[in-house]
Amino acid sequence: LLLDDVRVNQYASAHVLASMINRTGVDIVENCAVRLVKLDNQCRVIGAETDYGFVECDAFVDAAGAFSGGFFDRDVDPAIKQFPLHPLFYNSVVLEAEGIYTFPSTVVHDVDLNVYVSHSGRYLVCGGFDKHAFKLDNEDSLLLYGAEGSQLPEQWDFFVHVLEKLAKRFPALLNLPVARQFVIGEAFTPDGLPVVGALPSVPNYYCLTGMNGLVTTMAPGLSKVLAQRICGIEPELDVDKFDVGRFILLHCNKHYISQRATEVAGSVFSNFNPLYEWSSVRRLRLSPLHEELKEAGGVFGEVMGFEQVLYFSKGDVPWMKCGESFPLGKPEWFDHVAVEYRACREKVAIMEMSYLSKFEVKGQDYGVIYFLQKMCSANVDQPIGSAVFTGIQNYKGGYVADCTLNRFGQYEFFMTAAPDQQTRLRIWMQRHLTAEDKTSIHDVTSKYTTLCILGPASRMLMQELTDEPLSSFASFSCRKINIGCVSGIRAVSVTHCGELGWTLHCPNEFAQYIFEQLRTYGQSYDVQLAGNYAFNSLRIEKFYVRWGVDIDWMTTPNECGRSFRVDFNKDFIGKDALLEEMQMCPRRLFVQLLFLEHDMRRDPWPFGNEPIYRNGDFCGFTTSTSYAFTIGCQVSLGYINIDGMRTADEAADYVLDKYAVYEIEIAGKRFQVQLNLHSPDLPMVSSEHPYHYRPTQ
Incomplete structure (x- = not known):
């Protein structure tokens, strides 16, 4: 309940906006249905068939809500018309309450029951979201046509689930007369976030849809963002998490999205956190x-449709993680993750990371080198066998992607990136290919099983399985090696979390054999299976960034302390913007924050996006967080605002002022933290282990 909250009438606001647009000379044509969008041979929109004839256009914006995606011809390849959304309806009822109730607030939300009551003049508008929301068939969608746009006929049979919750929270509502019921059609997406931007395969077909029941709240700002994109202007806000390119084709499958959408619809008011896991369509x-990871006690989450191991449990714990109320006090998985973490730091561990996006980039001549040099901000023209951490920047210097580029041949590269880059990174690179380029880009994510072997004893374990001399296999290098009886396995001496080790990209048919060999030979090293929670703790403790969480489309290397990876002696996309930024000072700095006093058993845990305070004043937000087992405290990463600073040295002095007091607020409680601009020195066990215990010795 917010005493000074406001309520927006979406119908009245739409009319006001329409009037304002009319006064600028824009024509709004009503009662004219769009029937079909026409594409040319280059897969670009050339116009639309309407009730008033064919209308040519340079850009088409699909803001049709529950209708979105229905304008393509049936013969169009499904891979082109990727619409990861499904129409559902949600209900609200208008009750007459004049002279009966005086509300202290405009809106009252019960976020546990997912219901609300809104005060509007002499009426109360009551509604909510429920996972049993009715799915609209194609035939039902025809009902959306009518004098009142997307309003459906009353559906009391389907409102009963919401009504029961309303009656439980507000029993007196049952005594009020009903004025009418609203049934509103809306489009819901697989992750509960809107879809904004151009379709990956149709560059001038723009989407502004999938509002998941929050259209009044989100539409005005996102409309401005999309207008800027159409005009070639970079938005001022980070909206990369809304980009349609975050999805892959399976998210557009109607069987998939119809099942996931109902769960999303029932969770509209939920306060999601990074540990939340969907339960549908797993x-x-x-x-x-x-199956072998499952039998070993793996507890799985889901990322891009992949089942990803979160941690390994020794007890009777369901293998599939569903939901997650972020812990108040130490979570049940903490001790399991501690064991996995120690194996990564002190012995050897195996992580299965097949969910990483993987691409083969090949060429016939040095054209592929020129292309990758233009795409990447680091110098990737390194000798064969090199592995390079590099950003791929946009024209303002922000991160399109943060990836590892491995050179396995003269014109052969293997690229790995974050899981949700599988579509958008491929599209970004392909759109920058010219007709003269003889470069091919292939998504091979599903072709390889990825295993990460990390820890001080990883070299000795690997050496027992390969005839390749690993003493000369330096960090940040790559080779094709033999593992047991299998040949040609792509091995990269990078672990993405700062520990010694290798990442193996194994063709799927060899994955089982290689995994068994690693576990068999690893017994003498007390090898441990580890999951994503342990990986997260390792990377945050060492100040490693993660794309989509710590860095994004709006973040530059100067802001996140990664400009040392940028080679300004060559041309690349975003170079001019980064050089201009370096002449002044970034608007914020990426920092590591160590909690000084936090009771892990009683206090609420941080999970990202918490406000940061400097001497009592707000100064930024955290991005990601984890418990750091070596340091022995909670650690967050985040950004401190430094607007107004003229030089980087001045900014560093300001941020590191010894009299400055920094705090992070969690659930209304502030915790004092220590700020670092660089990762702390961590004790490290020798990477060689000249002797290791064997039962027979």
């Missing part, structure tokens, strides 16, 4: 090792 993308 077990879609399984690595060849899934």
Whole structure:
């Protein structure tokens, strides 16, 4: 309940905006249905068939809500018309309450029951969201046509689930007369976030849809963002998480999205956090090792349809993680993750990471080098066998992607990136290919099983399985090596979390054999299976960024302390913007924050996006967080605002002022933290282990 809250009438505001647009000379044509969008041979929109004839256009914006995606011809390839959304309806009822109730607030939300009551003049508008929301068939969608746009006929049979919750929270509502019921059609997406931007395969077909019941709140700002994109202007806000390119084709499957959308619809008011896991439509993308990992106690989450191991449990714990109320006090998985973490730092561990996006980039001549040099901000023209951490920047210097580029041949590269880059990174690179380029880009994510072997004893374990001399296999290098009886396995001496080790990209048919060999030979090293929670703790403790969480489309290397990876002696996309930024000072700095006093058993845990305060004044937000087992405290990463600073040295002095007091607020409680601009020195066990215990010795 917010005493000074406001309520927006979406119908009245739409009329006001329409009037304002009319006064600028824009024509609004009503009662004219758009029937079909026409594409040319280059897969670009050339116009639309309407009730008033064919209308040519340079850009088409699909803001049709529950209708979105229905304008393509049936013969169009499904891979082109990627619309990851499904129409559902949600209900609200208008009650007459004049002279009966005086509300202290405009709106009252019960976020546990997912219902609300809104005060509007002499009426109360009551509604909510429920996972049993009715799915609209194609035939039902025809009902959306009518004098009142997207309003459907009353559906009391389907409102009963919401009504029961309203009666439980507000029993007196049952005594009020009903004025009418609203049934509103809306489009819901697989992750509960809107879809904004151009379709990956149709560059001038723009989407502004999938509002998931929050259209009044989000539409005005996102409309401005999309208008800027159409005009070639970079938005001032980070909206990359809304980009339609975050999805892959399976998210557009109607069987998939119809099942996931109902769960999303029932969770509209939920306060999601990074540990939340959807329960619907699971077990879609399984690595060849899934059943073996499951038998070993793996507890799985889901990322891009992949079942991803979060941690390994020794007890009777369901293998599939669903939901997650972020812990108040130490979570049940903490001790399991501690064991996995120690194995990564002190012995050897195996992580299955097949969910990483993987691409083969090949060429016939040095054209592929020129292309990658233009795409990447680091110098990737390194000798064969090199592995390079590099950003791929946009024209303002922000991160399109943060990836590892491995050179396995003269014109052969293997690229790995974050899981949700599988579509958008490929599209970004392909759109920058010219007709003269003889470069091919292939998504091979589903072709390889990825295993990460990390820890001080990883070299000795690997050496027992390969005839390749690993003493000369330096960090940040790559080779094709033999593992047991299998040849040609792509090995990269990078672990993405700062520990010694290798990442193996194994063709799926060899994955089971290689995994068994690693576990068999690893017994003498007390090898441990580890999951994503341990990986997260390792990377945050060492100040490693993660794309989509710590860095994004709006973040530059100067802001996140990664400009040392940028080679300004060559041309690349975004170079001019970064050089201009370096002449002044970034608007914010990426920092590491160590909690000084936090009771892990009683206090609420941080999970990202908490406000940061400097001497009592707000100064930024955290991005990601985890418990750091070596340091022995909670650690967050985040950004401190430094607007007004003239030089980087001045900014560093300001941020590191010894009299400055920094705090992070969690659930209304502030915790004092220590700020670092660089990762702390962590004790490290020798990477060689000249002797290791064997039962027979």
